[in-house]
Amino acid sequence: MAWQRVHGRHGLPWQGTRDPYRVWLSEVMLQQTQVTTVLRYYGRFLARFPDVQTLAAASLDEVLALWSGLGYYSRARHLHACAQAVVARHGGRFPESAQVLATLPGIGDSTAAAIAAFCFGERRSILDGNVRRVLARWLALDDDLSRPAAQRALWATAQSLIPDDATADAMAAYTQGLMDLGATVCTRTRPRCDACPVAAGCGARAAGAPTAWPRRGRTAPRRTIAWCLPLYVRDDGAWWLQRRPARGIWAGLWAPPVLEDETPLRAWSADAPGRSAQWMAAFTHALTHRDLRLQPVLCRLPLSAADAAAGTAPQAPGVVADQGAWWSPAEALALGLPAPVRSWLQALVSDDAASSSR
Numbered sequence: 372m373a374w375q376r377v378h379g380r381h382g383l384p385w386q387g388t389r390d391p392y393r394v395w396l397s398e399v400m401l402q403q404t405q406v407t408t409v410l411r412y413y414g415r416f417l418a419r420f421p422d423v424q425t426l427a428a429a430s431l432d433e434v435l436a437l438w439s440g441l442g443y444y445s446r447a448r449h450l451h452a453c454a455q456a457v458v459a460r461h462g463g464r465f466p467e468s469a470q471v472l473a474t475l476p477g478i479g480d481s482t483a484a485a486i487a488a489f490c491f492g493e494r495r496s497i498l499d500g501n502v503r504r505v506l507a508r509w510l511a512l513d514d515d516l517s518r519p520a521a522q523r524a525l526w527a528t529a530q531s532l533i534p535d536d537a538t539a540d541a542m543a544a545y546t547q548g549l550m551d552l553g554a555t556v557c558t559r560t561r562p563r564c565d566a567c568p569v570a571a572g573c574g575a576r577a578a579g580a581p582t583a584w585p586r587r588g589r590t591a592p593r594r595t596i597a598w599c600l601p602l603y604v605r606d607d608g609a610w611w612l613q614r615r616p617a618r619g620i621w622a623g624l625w626a627p628p629v630l631e632d633e634t635p636l637r638a639w640s641a642d643a644p645g646r647s648a649q650w651m652a653a654f655t656h657a658l659t660h661r662d663l664r665l666q667p668v669l670c671r672l673p674l675s676a677a678d679a680a681a682g683t684a685p686q687a688p689g690v691v692a693d694q695g696a697w698w699s700p701a702e703a704l705a706l707g708l709p710a711p712v713r714s715w716l717q718a719l720v721s722d723d724a725a726s727s728s729r
């Protein structure tokens with residue numbers, strides 16, 4: 372705690388508040404995401420959704436659109452569901468205990484502990500990925516932390532390590548201290564043991580090999596998934612986008628249809644006059660455990676005025692009529708889109724603007 376007060380981080384926009392809404396939002400955004408990235412989203416999100424009631428009343432699409440680019444979109448869906456649960460079940464006030472907080476959608480034990488410690492002074496230890504690494508090193512723990520039993524044991528240890536003088540008022544400094552230690556000193560690849568306030572008792576340092584901890588279980592080999600993304604473009608410039616299924620990659624977001632096999636698309640474009648399919652430069656987008664090899668294809672198709680007025684779905688590979696709709700480019704860019712799809716669509720709009728101004 373003393374180290375945190377002098378050497379820890381103090382200027383982040385979600386610090387110095389006991390408002391559980393703000394703390395919760397920052398904790399969710401920071402899961403598996405760098406502080407520098409979250410800084411670009413946090414203020415914008417708060418400006419649009421200043422409190423839990425506003426967030427609960429918003430549409431999921433608007434929440435996803437503001438989240439676009441932060442990744443791990445299930446967090447945004449849980450965030451929205453959690454806001455609605457806080458309003459419906461708790462009268463718009465966040466519960467004050469970690470145990471009850473952890474019953475809300477998307478709030479795991481560590482996030483619940485962080486909110487309870489920061490906002491309500493509960494003596495509850497966090498145990499996010501950074502803290503797990505610090506403790507595994509400090510304890511020179513040889514257990515495989517992917518095992519649930521090892522995780523339970525580490526939770527109990529983390530809880531038992533809370534110092535006696537971490538009173539309700541001091542729990543924020545203790546919790547922030549753990550976070551800062553993991554983020555700025557005991558980092559994943561270059562721990563700075565010489566600057567570490569707990570170096571004296573550290574088992575990994577004593578063993579002379581801090582980065583040998585945490586011990587790793589077997590990791591699955593990285594896979595690459597190849598997807599072809601046909602963007603169907605109507606005569607009037609409208610784009611056909613479909614909502615992705617509620618589970619899996621890009622769950623709940625809007626995207627062109629996804630094809631795992633390009634053959635039907637090649638046959639479709641060769642099949643009728645007026646249709647065209649332009650294969651654009653493919654690119655790779657990294658997910659946590661997989662790489663997505665994306666092949667964008669710009670598909671133009673003529674559509675009668677009557678069909679356009681009725682919003683008829685195109686008869687084309689990958690199209691599921693009741694999962695999609697036609698959108699003008701401006702409307703589409705306001706939807707919740709996966710980051711690589713957004714970049715591609717934005718580039719199309721910029722190219723169009725550039726060619727029409729020539």
Ligand code: SF4
Nearest residue numbers: 557564567570573581
């Ligand atoms: S002494 Fe080194 S390995 Fe141990 S907790 Fe501190 S930074 Fe991490």
